[in-house]
Each structure stands twice: as structure tokens, then as C-alpha cells.
Amino acid sequence: METLIFNNKKYEVDKLQFLLDPLKWDEDFANAIANEQKIQLTENHWVIINYIRERYLRTNTCPTIFELCKHNHITLDYLKSLFPFGYHRSACKIAGVTYIDGLINHHYMDKVIKTNKPYNPDKTYIIDCFGFLFDPSEWDESFALNKAIEMKMPHLLTDRHWEIIYYLRDKFEKTNQIPTIYQLIEDMDMVLVELEELFPDGYHRGAVKLAGLRI
Incomplete structure (x- = not known):
């Protein structure tokens, strides 16, 4: 703080x-x-x-x-x-707010963790109380698939979803920063409505979370 x-x-x-x-x-x-x-x-x-x-x-x-x-x-x-x-x-x-859902004093979020079992019964992930992965290096496709089911995404993860997810991870690994939504739209040659259809929960609460990243 x-x-x-x-x-x-x-x-x-x-x-x-x-x-x-x-x-x-x-x-x-x-x-x-x-x-x-x-x-x-x-x-x-x-x-x-x-x-x-x-x-x-x-x-x-x-x-x-x-x-x-x-x-x-x-x-x-x-x-x-x-x-x-x-x-x-x-x-x-x-505006004095954050994208984090339903939280006022969100500075407590890093102190609240739980484990979440994906499809692989031998793998667990440490996440915060909003489902964001603590350590991006622990990410794998099972984590993304599990989150997609949790979010009740209608088509789960298509090839286009994976393109976005791996784009985010590649950018993060190269720059240690999450691209802005402006960068993603331009680099992936897409329009906002397509991104909404793919990740209805939002850019950060959807795409970024599935990619195992967080601000």
C-alpha cells in the first residue's frame, strides 16, 4: 500500500x-x-x-x-x-475503480488464495480469490480449459480463443507486461465485437484470466 x-x-x-x-x-x-x-x-x-x-x-x-x-x-x-x-x-x-469484480478494499486480494483442481487430477494451481493465477509460469492449457468451463463459455475454447491466449502469453513473456486491449485488437486484426463474442466476461476477467495473467 x-x-x-x-x-x-x-x-x-x-x-x-x-x-x-x-x-x-x-x-x-x-x-x-x-x-x-x-x-x-x-x-x-x-x-x-x-x-x-x-x-x-x-x-x-x-x-x-x-x-x-x-x-x-x-x-x-x-x-x-x-x-x-x-x-x-x-x-x-x-475513475478510482478496478476491473476486479465485487470488491471495494481489493488490496486484500493477494492474501486470499485457494487451490483449484483442473482436468489433470495431479495438478493444482494457486490462484487468488478471483480466480487469477498467482504465478504465470504455472499456466498450462488445462488451467485455461478449466476456467472456460467455470465461466460457462458457450463454445469453450476454439482455435481463435487459443490464438488470443497465446498472443497474450507471448507478449507477456517478451515484455513482462500485459498488452492493452488496443494493442490486442490491432495486432490480432479484429474488432471489439469479435472479442466480446469470444470473451463475454471481458478482456481482463476473461481473456487475461484464461491466459494465466493478471495486472
């Missing part, structure tokens, strides 16, 4: 500067994070920020990028023009 100070106000954040308690958010925090990302917040930015916060406070869940684009009738390119560092790493961070 770290403490950021803006305008003589203290904000507790995690190591990636995500606000630990969304209820402590205010516009000073948003402007400060935006300034660090060299983003000048306009009315168009605030439409997105306010939507994310309203949805989060009403449902205790961060909206997926699919939901946000549909509700606000915007394209991915338009969102990228507003928040170039990514939906999660920019828009959600500025």
Missing part, C-alpha cells in the same frame, strides 16, 4: 496507483492521475469517468469495455483517443 498526496489530500493506492477505496475518490484524484498520464480532462472524458463510477457504485462491479462502448455509443478508437494508456490502466484508474 502506498499513499499519494494531491492538493493536501491523502489517497491510499496499491503499487500500480489504483485507489484502494473507490468511495474515497474525488475529482482532485481524477485530475491528478490524468495529469500524470498527460491527459487534459474534458467533458467527453467526464462522460466516460462518470459512467464507470455510476455503474461501479450501483453494481459493485466495474463495467466491461464492451458495456461501456455500447452504453455510450462509442468506438474503441474513440475511447483510445481519450484514454490512450488503456481502458483499465487509464479510464478506470482515473
Whole structure:
């Protein structure tokens, strides 16, 4: 846990500067994070920020990028023009929320683990309380298949799913970073609606989780 100070106000954040308690958010925090990302917040930015916060406070869940684009009738390119560092790493961070489901004080997540048995009865995985794999090097296809069943994905994993999963893992192994959704869409020559059809739970809660990665 770290403490950021803006305008003589203290904000507790995690190591990636995500606000630990969304209820402590205010516009000073948003402007400060935006300034660090060299983003000048306009009315168009605030439409997105306010939507994310309203949805989060009403449902205790961060909206997926699919939901946000549909509700606000915007394209991915338009969102990228507003928040170039990514939906999660920019828009959600500025809005004071995270993609993690149903959690306010999410700084406790790393302390809660359980084991999960995949198809291979001799293999167990250490995951956090949201099902994200702790150690990406422990990932294998059985983990992804098990998660796909857990998510009740209608077609389980097709060749196209595996292309996305291995793209994410390859990028992570080369750069030690998870690609933004903008990068994935461009590199894989796809459109947002295709990604939603493949991973209806969302980019991070779906594709990234299946690839054994997490922010």
C-alpha cells in the first residue's frame, strides 16, 4: 500500500496507483492521475469517468469495455483517443475503480488464495480469490480449459480463443507486461465485437484470466 498526496489530500493506492477505496475518490484524484498520464480532462472524458463510477457504485462491479462502448455509443478508437494508456490502466484508474469484480478494499486480494483442481487430477494451481493465477509460469492449457468451463463459455475454447491466449502469453513473456486491449485488437486484426463474442466476461476477467495473467 502506498499513499499519494494531491492538493493536501491523502489517497491510499496499491503499487500500480489504483485507489484502494473507490468511495474515497474525488475529482482532485481524477485530475491528478490524468495529469500524470498527460491527459487534459474534458467533458467527453467526464462522460466516460462518470459512467464507470455510476455503474461501479450501483453494481459493485466495474463495467466491461464492451458495456461501456455500447452504453455510450462509442468506438474503441474513440475511447483510445481519450484514454490512450488503456481502458483499465487509464479510464478506470482515473475513475478510482478496478476491473476486479465485487470488491471495494481489493488490496486484500493477494492474501486470499485457494487451490483449484483442473482436468489433470495431479495438478493444482494457486490462484487468488478471483480466480487469477498467482504465478504465470504455472499456466498450462488445462488451467485455461478449466476456467472456460467455470465461466460457462458457450463454445469453450476454439482455435481463435487459443490464438488470443497465446498472443497474450507471448507478449507477456517478451515484455513482462500485459498488452492493452488496443494493442490486442490491432495486432490480432479484429474488432471489439469479435472479442466480446469470444470473451463475454471481458478482456481482463476473461481473456487475461484464461491466459494465466493478471495486472
